[in-house]
Every structure is written in structure tokens, then in C-alpha cells.
Amino acid sequence: MTAQIIDITRDRDGALRQACTVLGDGLPVAIPTETVYGLAADATNPAAITRIYETKGRPRFNPLICHMSDLDMAERYADFDPISRRLAEAFWPGPLTLILPLKPESGIHALATAGLDTIGIRLPKGFASELIRAFGKPLAAPSANTSGKVSPTSARHVADDLGEKLALIIDGGAAPVGVESTIVRVENGMIRLLRPGGVAAEEIEKATGLAVIRPEGPAAIIEAPGMLASHYAPGAAVRLNADHVEAGEALIRLGSAPVKGMELAAAVFDLSPSGDLAQAAANLFDYLKRADATGAASIAVTPIPDHGLGEAINDRLARAAAPRE
Numbered sequence: 602m603t604a605q606i607i608d609i610t611r612d613r614d615g616a617l618r619q620a621c622t623v624l625g626d627g628l629p630v631a632i633p634t635e636t637v638y639g640l641a642a643d644a645t646n647p648a649a650i651t652r653i654y655e656t657k658g659r660p661r662f663n664p665l666i667c668h669m670s671d672l673d674m675a676e677r678y679a680d681f682d683p684i685s686r687r688l689a690e691a692f693w694p695g696p697l698t699l700i701l702p703l704k705p706e707s708g709i710h711a712l713a714t715a716g717l718d719t720i721g722i723r724l725p726k727g728f729a730s731e732l733i734r735a736f737g738k739p740l741a742a743p744s745a746n747t748s749g750k751v752s753p754t755s756a757r758h759v760a761d762d763l764g765e766k767l768a769l770i771i772d773g774g775a776a777p778v779g780v781e782s783t784i785v786r787v788e789n790g791m792i793r794l795l796r797p798g799g800v801a802a803e804e805i806e807k808a809t810g811l812a813v814i815r816p817e818g819p820a821a822i823i824e825a826p827g828m829l830a831s832h833y834a835p836g837a838a839v840r841l842n843a844d845h846v847e848a849g850e851a852l853i854r855l856g857s858a859p860v861k862g863m864e865l866a867a868a869v870f871d872l873s874p875s876g877d878l879a880q881a882a883a884n885l886f887d888y889l890k891r892a893d894a895t896g897a898a899s900i901a902v903t904p905i906p907d908h909g910l911g912e913a914i915n916d917r918l919a920r921a922a923a924p925r926e
């Protein structure tokens with residue numbers, strides 16, 4: 602099988618129609634979202650969800666995010682406490698996933714939630730939202746990459762990795778946010794951050810007036826397996842907080858300040874010359890893949906401030922740099 606690729610700027614209606622057909626056949630479709638490309642399938646169909654796990658080589662104890670078109674749809678599947686509702690109103694549609702109590706017998710298949718009594722829900726923007734509306738059912742969708750690899754931010758990334766295993770890839774251009782959604786769970790009136798992502802924790806604090814509780818380091822219970830150490834891993838070693846470049850290393854740089862030794866770098870990738878963290882997030886995964894493709898044995902990355910979207914960038918970089926299993 603080689604995936605058909607449909608560009609939504611050329612044929613949006615055709616893309617919606619074809620995607621609905623493939624989803625209706627119980628097969629996954631790679632779709633653009635504002636964060637990263639997702640591998641979407643009917644969240645109520647066990648055979649379709651099984652295909653997602655098989656295609657990615659993903660462990661089945663790792664639950665999937667269920668994507669909904671609107672709050673009404675989300676409320677058919679989950680119970681909202683007042684703080685989660687406030688977060689939904691403030692950030693949906695957008696790059697925020699809420700972990701919520703699952704309504705029993707709601708129709709979401711247990712394979713999508715890995716049998717948990719909670720469900721991860723997000724309302725995406727753009728084409729993905731139109732597709733869910735047209736299909737009429739929630740779509741379970743992890744990032745559209747082989748498990749453990751860097752997430753795709755373009756249709757090309759998906760085709761290079763999974764093109765032989767898929768029937769259809771929808772090309773919606775470069776994903777504008779570039780890192781996955783922020784995942785939070787509200788418990789006992791507290792907002793716990795399970796994964797930093799496209800919505801900065803500071804924005805959540807501003808919208809709710811509540812502190813966001815960070816995971817407590819390596820001892821924290823692994824609730825979002827995106828928290829597993831080596832994840833988002835390129836082939837090359839990754840060296841963080843670099844203040845210099847070793848000869849032959851690829852360099853990923855934030856800002857435009859010269860880096861010692863950079864004239865000997867195999868290649869230089871500028872995440873954002875002005876130091877803008879949103880632009881840096883949008884470029885991160887593409888540059889990690891491109892740096893890896895230079896064949897350099899090591900990728901040096903200059904320090905990234907840990908505020909705003911920098912928290913998600915540093916989280917993904919730490920995983921990319923973690924010792925491999």
C-alpha cells in the first residue's frame with residue numbers, strides 16, 4: 602500500500618469526502634491538526650483503533666486522545682467539573698487536552714482509553730474539526746509517527762515514516778503550533794500538568810487564577826506515557842544547553858548570537874533568529890529531523906528559556922536527549 606496524499610488547498614471537499622470514506626471502512630487516516638499530524642480513526646470502532654496501534658507499533662497500555670468537534674460532543678463522553686469547563690471555554694478549539702472522567706457506556710471503545718476510567722479529549726482547529734463534524738463521531742488520534750520517533754509536522758514527514766502503511770494522508774501544510782497539545786487533569790480543584798505543550802502553563806494560570814502543578818520529577822507516576830524517558834528520539838545523539846559546537850556536529854540554535862565553533866558544524870538550523878518561542882516550537886520537530894538527516898552523529902542545541910512555549914520545547918528536547926531503551 603502507498604498512501605494517497607490529498608492537499609486541502611487544492612481539494613478540501615474531496616479530502617473531507619475521501620477521509621470520511623476511509624474512516625468509515627475502519628482504517629486510520631493521517632490528518633493535519635494545529636499541533637502535529639494525527640493518525641485518526643473512529644474512536645468507537647475497535648478494529649480501527651487496533652490499526653492505529655499496529656501502524657505506530659505503539660504499546661496498547663498507552664491511551665489515545667479523542668478528538669471532538671464541539672463541547673456538546675465532548676459532554677456526551679465525559680463529565681466536566683467547573684475548572685475543566687472553564688479551561689475548555691478558554692482554550693478550545695486549540696492545543697489543550699483535558700483528562701476527564703469517562704461516561705460509562707458512552708460508546709468510546711476501551712481500546713482508545715486503554716481501559717482507563719478517564720478519557721483525554723481535545724477539540725482541534727481547522728480541517729480536523731471539519732472532518733469530525735462530517736464524520737459525526739469522535740476520532741482517536743495519536744501523533745502520526747512510529748512510536749518513539751519525533752512527531753510529524755508536515756504531510757511529507759508522515760509519508761516518509763508511514764506512507765507504505767497508510768491508505769490516505771491529508772496534506773494541510775506545516776502544522777502551525779509544532780508541538781503536541783498541553784495535557785492537564787483537574788483533581789480536587791487543582792490543575793495538574795501531565796505534559797507541557799502548545800498552550801503555555803502561564804496562560805492556563807492566567808485564565809483560571811489557579812497555579813498549575815508540575816509533575817514531581819522522575820518519581821512522578823507515569824500517567825501520560827508521553828512522559829516515558831526516551832521518546833521523540835532522533836537517530837543522532839542530542840546534546841543540550843550547548844555553548845559550543847564540536848566539529849561535525851549539527852547545530853540547532855535559538856536566537857542569532859554566534860556559537861563557538863559553529864563554522865565547523867555539519868549544518869546550522871535557526872529555530873527563530875529573533876528568539877520567538879512560538880516560532881521555535883513550530884520549527885522544532887522539522888529541524889530535529891533535518892539535523893538528523895545530515896548524518897551527523899550528534900546534534901548540539903543551544904539553551905532554550907524555560908517559560909511560555911519554552912517549557913514544551915525543553916520537555917521534547919530532554920526526551921530526545923534521554924538515554925535510549
Ligand code: TXA
Nearest residue numbers: 636639664665719720721743744781782824825826827
Ligand atoms: O497535539 C496532540 O496532542 C496530538 C494531536 C494529534 O492531537 N496528539 C498526541 O497524541 O500527541 P499522542 O498519542 O502522541 O499523545 C497522547 C498522550 C499520551 O501521552 C497518553 O498517554 C495521554 O495523551 N493520554 C491519553 N489519554 C489519557 C488518559 N485517559 N489519561 C492520561 N493520559 C492520557
Ligand code: MG
Nearest residue numbers: 743744745752
Ligand atoms: Mg506521540
